[in-house]
Amino acid sequence: MRKLALNDEILLKIEKPARYIGGEVNSVMKDPKQVKVRFAMCFPDVYEIGMSHLGIQILYDLFNRYDDVWCERVYSPWVDLDGIMRKEKIPLFALESQDPVRDFDFLGITLQYEMCYTNILQVLDLSGIPLLAKDRTDREPIVIGGGPCTYNPEPIADFFDLFYIGEGETAYRQLMDVYLETKAAGEGREAFLLRAAREVPGIYVPSLYEVRYGEDGTIASFLPVKEGVPKTVRKEIVMDLDSVPYPQKPVVPYVKATQDRVVLEIQRGCIRGCRFCQAGQIYRPVREKGLETLKRYAVEMLKNTGYEEISLSSLSSSDYSHLEELVEFLMETCREQKVNISLPSLRIDAFSLDVMGKVQDVKKSSLTFAPEAGSQRLRNVINKGLTREDILHGAGLAFEGGWSRVKLYFMLGLPTETEEDIRGIAELSNDIAALYYETVPKEQRTGPVQIVSSTSFFIPKPFTPFQWAKMCTKEEFLEKAALTKRSIREQLNQKRIKYNWHEADVSVLEGVFARGDRRVAEVILKAYQKGCLYDAWGEYFKNDLWLETFEQCGVEIGFYTTRQRKEDEIFPWDFLDCGVNKSFLWREWERAQRGEVTPNCRAQCQGCGAARFKGGVCLEARKEHEE
Amino acid sequence: MRIRVKFAKYGALRFIGHLDVMRFFQKALRRAQIDVAYTGGFSPHQIMTFSAPLGLGMSSFGEYMDVEIHSHQGKEDFLNRLRAVCPEGIEILDAKALPAGTQNAMAGVAAASWEIGFSDPHKSFEKLKENLPGFLAQEEIFVTKEGKKGPRQVDIRPGIHECAIREGKLCILADAGSSGNIRPEEVTERFLSFCKEAMPDHPSAFTVLRRETWENAGTPEAPKFQPLDAMGEDF
Incomplete structure (x- = not known):
């Protein structure tokens, strides 16, 4: 029988012990004596969140296909177990073998959002691994970071031995081989890191670069300190998504995970180019999976997991070329197998409403629009192609189809935003409510229309046209939220509109981490040592402690958030090459300020630079051009 | 017809709660491709009932689940299919067809x-x-x-x-x-x-x-x- 790292007394004392016992359906067991590489793959948040993440399932499946590698999973212990592990000195363990992470060859940590940064330190700390990479010896695992936050890894660079930039399917095997070679040659950590940086594409070893700052606090130079280490690290990318493995037997948790369904990834990247969106830039160019591949995956995955729901995953499913055929196939298959279909990120039009009307209970479900800004002017600034007419037309169709609940998502604090734009949020919400009463005759109404408008605060992200932009202060954010609320209350249909907004403190901190440099690491380390953890969880976020720590470290928040950057500023992330040129982003930033819309990749190539990868939508466009 | 499945729960799976055991079997029956009967409506669910919940941390060799099915290829096939999709810690002990009118697994517990x-x-x-x-x-x-x-x-x-x-x-x-x-x-x-x-x-x-x-x-x-x-x- 599998041994457990935690005894019965502890397991009966903590919340949801099933988070820590492993042994889930489709989890992979191997004989540790038969493998050469032990890889602990970590999502630094609680189990139910981490188990919902597709990226880890992809790499877990990929690594375990290698006979000489055993990849296991690790998640952040919840605060109750955290306390017990510290008190009783129980080292953090991987779920499958229940062995201490400290004894593994690699600890890979996926970085999906900035607010998990203190949880990284918790994982290292509980594992007994020195928090700073420079303090580690040959006895400890190599700590690797991956995922979207590595597109500015600098605020956490001190905690990692290396970062893998880009999609994981391409270079990990090479990285492991270099590791095995250096180990066989009796060489240590330093030798491995140097070889990895020199030989393996997509690898960034922070300790091999030196950053110098100018008098104004911005970066003066960012250069490798050893010969042969690349000045620029280019992201890794899979050009033919049908040729790489996809987890057809994903691990199925016992406890209900946030994402409790089969996830079918249909494409990577997005053609839209919304100027606030990082994913829309760093995953360029758009690459689709083949229709037949997806049909096969869907059938296999449903069979292997037993899930009662399947969901499509992509940044913008409506842009997938074979969406209609795929959805028709799924509806057929799912009807037979009594499986539900969930269709997120669909544009609301006649087709999607028809499909949704067939797969969900219209009366119970709501429609979602993400106009992101309240006025057409500001939507042009952010290059959100959605017009007022699109929204009202879609909502009108939906009301005719029987829906009466609409969710709207907006951002506050976007560049060039005025009070007029904010009032536009209230007016648009009101117009949609009014449209319901115009569209649906009284006798056909099932109940009052419900509009839920939510706003989040805009945070400029690296590798977007807004990376130069000034972010709002907390006070400005709160004023904007108050104005939104007031404006909604002034509307005729205000009783039908519910307004939600977020706390501003955490957005400010996220803004610092998003565009921070290496000097922010000290703040993260000290805040963690003072007790900051699970910052993404409102009830555990300790803003006062953070502010105090910034003060103590002499790190000024405004330098990272509210400062408008100049065109020629060297950003902390400029040494990375995500495929999109800085000159393109600057061009987009200028167009944004003029309120000029840029067509999407399929309509007209903008020469962003991603064509260098020679595939996806970039070739598609050219093919048509040649014809 | 209704099948009463007897199963054991032990080892690490003692720490899986009652609701999670139910969710586990819903998926296991699908993986086993057993011809389970479903309720109607927009979100159909399997017609199944469990006997008395077992406390967290306890083992059992006497757990029961009733499941309504449309068709089968005999008891051996049914057991083999279900056993093939169960992990260490959930063991299918037996399966019996219930005569019409039998109280469900929950109501029958004395x-x-x-x-x-x-x-x-x-x-x-x-x-x-x-x-x-x-x-x-x-x-x-x-x-x-x-x-x-x-x-x-x-x-x-x-x-x-x-x-x-x-x-x-x-x-x-x-x-x-x-x-x-x-x-x-x-x-x-x-x-x-x-x-x-x-x-x-x-x-x-x-x-x-x-x-x-x-x-x-x-x-x-x-x-x-x-x-x-x-x-x-x-x-």
């Missing part, structure tokens, strides 16, 4: 037999054996139960049908289900108190195994207990 031992290998119920006749000779054994209207005193003595000490373990057959549920730790606590022994303050001090779940084929006054799948037939 009693459960339990084996309680000390987790500490140096401790045993053996030396407390001599107290057993006196314990059972009591006319009333009161425990405090938390009810909707606050705590109340309940006499559990009539619900204890057997109580013995075998191989160092306290073995109990006691009422279970909706008509008066007796928890094994209540009996253990009362017995230790009767023996003037201290009750450990943490449930992990004991190992608790549910050996079997029983239905009553007799009357409430003269019960005749039989395993929950006794009236089922091979198929």
Whole structure:
């Protein structure tokens, strides 16, 4: 029988012990004596969140296909177990073998959002691994970071031995081989890191670069300190998504995970180019999976997991070329197998409403629009192609189809935003409510229309046209939220509109981490040592402690958030090459300020630079051009 | 037709809660490609019922689940399919077809037999054996139960049908289900108190195994207990 790292007394004392016992359906067991590489793959948040993440399932499946590698999973212990592990000195363990992470060859940590940064330190700390990479010896695992936050890894660079930039399917095997070679040659950590940086594409070893700052606090130079280490690290990318493995037997948790369904990834990247969106830039160019591949995956995955729901995953499913055929196939298959279909990120039009009307209970479900800004002017600034007419037309169709609940998502604090734009949020919400009463005759109404408008605060992200932009202060954010609320209350249909907004403190901190440099690491380390953890969880976020720590470290928040950057500023992330040129982003930033819309990749190539990868939508466009 | 599946739960899976066991079987039946019957509507779900929930940390060799199916290729095929998709810690012991009109697995539960031992290998119920006749000779054994209207005193003595000490373990057959549920730790606590022994303050001090779940084929006054799948037939 599998041994457990935690005894019965502890397991009966903590919340949801099933988070820590492993042994889930489709989890992979191997004989540790038969493998050469032990890889602990970590999502630094609680189990139910981490188990919902597709990226880890992809790499877990990929690594375990290698006979000489055993990849296991690790998640952040919840605060109750955290306390017990510290008190009783129980080292953090991987779920499958229940062995201490400290004894593994690699600890890979996926970085999906900035607010998990203190949880990284918790994982290292509980594992007994020195928090700073420079303090580690040959006895400890190599700590690797991956995922979207590595597109500015600098605020956490001190905690990692290396970062893998880009999609994981391409270079990990090479990285492991270099590791095995250096180990066989009796060489240590330093030798491995140097070889990895020199030989393996997509690898960034922070300790091999030196950053110098100018008098104004911005970066003066960012250069490798050893010969042969690349000045620029280019992201890794899979050009033919049908040729790489996809987890057809994903691990199925016992406890209900946030994402409790089969996830079918249909494409990577997005053609839209919304100027606030990082994913829309760093995953360029758009690459689709083949229709037949997806049909096969869907059938296999449903069979292997037993899930009662399947969901499509992509940044913008409506842009997938074979969406209609795929959805028709799924509806057929799912009807037979009594499986539900969930269709997120669909544009609301006649087709999607028809499909949704067939797969969900219209009366119970709501429609979602993400106009992101309240006025057409500001939507042009952010290059959100959605017009007022699109929204009202879609909502009108939906009301005719029987829906009466609409969710709207907006951002506050976007560049060039005025009070007029904010009032536009209230007016648009009101117009949609009014449209319901115009569209649906009284006798056909099932109940009052419900509009839920939510706003989040805009945070400029690296590798977007807004990376130069000034972010709002907390006070400005709160004023904007108050104005939104007031404006909604002034509307005729205000009783039908519910307004939600977020706390501003955490957005400010996220803004610092998003565009921070290496000097922010000290703040993260000290805040963690003072007790900051699970910052993404409102009830555990300790803003006062953070502010105090910034003060103590002499790190000024405004330098990272509210400062408008100049065109020629060297950003902390400029040494990375995500495929999109800085000159393109600057061009987009200028167009944004003029309120000029840029067509999407399929309509007209903008020469962003991603064509260098020679595939996806970039070739598609050219093919048509040649014809 | 309705199939009553008997299964065991042990090892690491003792820490999976009742709702998660239900969710587990919903998926397992799909993986096994068993022709399960579904309810209608927009979100159809499998027609299934479970016997009495098992407390977290306890093992069992007497768990039952009823599932409505449309078709099958015989009992062996049914068992093989289900066994092939179950992990270590959930073991399918048997499956029987239920005659029409049988009460469902939840409603049918009348009693459960339990084996309680000390987790500490140096401790045993053996030396407390001599107290057993006196314990059972009591006319009333009161425990405090938390009810909707606050705590109340309940006499559990009539619900204890057997109580013995075998191989160092306290073995109990006691009422279970909706008509008066007796928890094994209540009996253990009362017995230790009767023996003037201290009750450990943490449930992990004991190992608790549910050996079997029983239905009553007799009357409430003269019960005749039989395993929950006794009236089922091979198929």
